[in-house]
Amino acid sequence: MKLRQRLEKVLPPSMLQYAPRKFEVVGDICILKLRESLFPYASKIGEAFLGAVPGVRVVAVRVGKTTGEERVAPLLVVAGEQRTETVHREHGYLFKVDLSKVYFTTKLSFEHQRVASQVKNGEVVLNMFSGIGGFSIPIAKRANCTVYSVDVNPHAIRYLEENVKLNRVEGKVIPILGDAATFTPPSLVDRVLMPLPLKAYSYLNHAVRIIKKGGTIHYYDVVVEKGGSPLEELKLRVTGRLRELGVDAEVVFSRRMRSIAPRRSLAVLDVKVDGD
Incomplete structure (x- = not known):
């Protein structure tokens, strides 16, 4: 089932237009940004992404802005395994990272x-x-x-x-x-x-x-x-x-x-x- 179809099943029609269209996958973690009105549906939205995006085992939501020297924004896991550490592969290089800390x-x-x-x-x-x-x-x-x-x-x-x-x-x-x-x-x-x-x-x-x-x-x-x-x-x-x-x-x-x-x-x- 495609992502759009999954979201249609978990969101009221009036909220569907605000569903996230962009996301970032780091390793096996999918990161979303949600508008505040969608927070009550965060877990259901997370489950939709978990089922639709290949290779993803964790879905997390940024719940604040990236600030300070450490450039870290608060991260909330809403679906899948309860962790924020992963290994990302980029052009053959491996990057182990905890997205809640760095x-x-x-x-x-x-x-x-x-x-x-x-x-x-x-x-x-x-x-x-x-x-x-x-x-x-x-x-x-x-x-x-x-x-x-x-x-x-x-x-x-x-x-x-x-x-x-x-x-x-x-x-x-x-x-x-x-x-x-x-x-x-x-x-x-x-x-x-x-x-x-x-x-x-x-x-x-x-x-x-x-x-x-x-x-x-x-x-x-x-x-x-x-x-x-x-x-x-x-x-x-x-x-x-x-x-x-x-x-x-x-x-x-x-x-x-x-x-x-x-x-x-x-x-x-x-x-x-x-x-x-």
């Missing part, structure tokens, strides 16, 4: 691969907000390099340590519990990843402190659609801040990645720090 999304899959494909053998990389290794693991699997991976969330670092073993990148990915603002690698790095829009701009001074001339910063931020060209405005804002920090830089790549709210999109800039 941030992870499948929506960055393309970006993980795009960045990893640029890293060359011998590079030293700093991932300032590593999470469980969404960027760090693919980089280390594709290149013979060192990836210092920093995060303030102890749960994220614990799962990163497990994922390092699962993907056999011991000695290449270096998990570090702490604030990237206070971490200094043994040598200057070739590449800095800043995949936390909440803090990326305020951490640019720390990025330029440890990057080589000629290195690359992968910078992530949120752009607001309010007329004009928000992506161009972001470029000017970031390069302007870098000039204030005494660094000449060039944006060599930019794109709006995906919508995250009405008139708000996640964007990425690849910024080349000028050499001598």
Whole structure:
């Protein structure tokens, strides 16, 4: 039976139009967002998804917003097994994760691969907000390099340590519990990843402190659609801040990645720090 048919059986006709149409599957966990009026039907909706989405053994609902440095939103299991831990497979990489304790999304899959494909053998990389290794693991699997991976969330670092073993990148990915603002690698790095829009701009001074001339910063931020060209405005804002920090830089790549709210999109800039 198709999902729509299952939902028709458990929801009143007046509520069917509000049924979730989008969902995310991480490992064997299906994650939904429900409007408040559907909460009384959450378990029935969960059972409908459990029966209709192949491979799903848990259905959970986000019951709040993603906030704070740890980027975790409250999660309520409404159907299936009572757990929030799973193992997700992405392009052959394995990511063990507890979705109630750490941030992870499948929506960055393309970006993980795009960045990893640029890293060359011998590079030293700093991932300032590593999470469980969404960027760090693919980089280390594709290149013979060192990836210092920093995060303030102890749960994220614990799962990163497990994922390092699962993907056999011991000695290449270096998990570090702490604030990237206070971490200094043994040598200057070739590449800095800043995949936390909440803090990326305020951490640019720390990025330029440890990057080589000629290195690359992968910078992530949120752009607001309010007329004009928000992506161009972001470029000017970031390069302007870098000039204030005494660094000449060039944006060599930019794109709006995906919508995250009405008139708000996640964007990425690849910024080349000028050499001598």
